[in-house]
Amino acid sequence: GAVVSQHPSWVICKSGTSVKIECRSLDFQATTMFWYRQFPKQSLMLMATSNEGSKATYEQGVEKDKFLINHASLTLSTLTVTSAHPEDSSFYICSARDGLTSGNTIYFGEGSWLTVV
Amino acid sequence: DAKTTQPTSMDCAEGRAANLPCNHSTISGNEYVYWYRQIHSQGPQYIIHGLKNNETNEMASLIITEDRKSSTLILPHATLRDTAVYYCIVRASGGSNYKLTFGKGTLLTVNP
Numbered sequence: 001g002a003v004v005s006q007h008p009s010w011v012i013c014k015s016g017t018s019v020k021i022e023c024r025s026l027d028f029q030a031t032t033m034f035w036y037r038q039f040p041k042q043s044l045m046l047m048a049t050s051n052e053g054s055k056a057t058y059e060q061g062v063e064k065d066k067f068l069i070n071h072a073s074l075t076l077s078t079l080t081v082t083s084a085h086p087e088d089s090s091f092y093i094c095s096a097r098d099g100l101t102s103g104n105t106i107y108f109g110e111g112s113w114l115t116v117v
Numbered sequence: 118d119a120k121t122t123q124p125t126s127m128d129c130a131e132g133r134a135a136n137l138p139c140n141h142s143t144i145s146g147n148e149y150v151y152w153y154r155q156i157h158s159q160g161p162q163y164i165i166h167g168l169k170n171n172e173t174n175e176m177a178s179l180i181i182t183e184d185r186k187s188s189t190l191i192l193p194h195a196t197l198r199d200t201a202v203y204y205c206i207v208r209a210s211g212g213s214n215y216k217l218t219f220g221k222g223t224l225l226t227v228n229p
Contacts, residue, residue, distance in 0.1 A: 004160075006160070032215055034216055036219075043204075043219045043220060043221050043222065044155075044161070044219040045219075046216055046217075046218065046219075049215075049216055091158070093160045093161070095160075095161075095217070097215050103149045103151070103166050103168070104215050105151075105163060106151075106163070106215065106217055108160035108161045108162070108163070109160050110159060110160045111158070111159060111160040113158075
């Protein structure tokens with residue numbers, strides 16, 4: 001299947017700083033990308049949907065000024081956690097839609113572990 | 118998107134077929150059935166999807182009932198590495214909303 005890559009795989013940052021996570025579709029163009037967050041022993045929670053060249057659509061309860069999403073190209077989306085706090089520590093996962101497959105299959109990245117200390 | 122119901126957990130012996138059921142009784146005509154799995158501490162992995170016909174690929178088979186109200190994912194020869202949480206998700210293919218909403222899934226444990 002198609003490959004979606006995230007970087008970094010894990011990051012530790014100090015409270016109050018910002019951290020950026022990149023999501024790339026390596027072998028297909030992704031018009032739409034999604035960002036999820038997953039806490040231990042819980043399911044994935046969708047944070048936002050981003051379409052290339054336009055502003056992201058955030059799910060209810062997700063602060064758009066805290067979780068900045070940029071989708072500047074068809075193969076790259078970034079999530080920036082601004083002024084991170086320990087409660088933002090989580091597993092962040094991106095996914096990308098391959099519009100050329102039947103059913104518009106969505107592929108996921110490997111995930112990024114964020115620990116805020 | 119239609120809601121799905123899956124058992125919380127299942128066990129399977131290594132080398133045997135694993136049959137994971139999913140109920141989606143409110144599925145609409147334009148909604149696909151997708152299956153993903155998540156191995157611990159990794160991103161979800163796409164397995165297979167279908168609309169109304171049975172589907173097979175190198176990973177699994179998907180059997181969808183004629184009324185489309187339920188489906189079964191079949192891993193023909195389960196290995197220890199197939200231990201994961203399996204998610205059945207129903208989603209429309211067209212329109213502006215392609216997002217996948219995850220439920221709690223089924224934890225499949227493959228035993229030696």
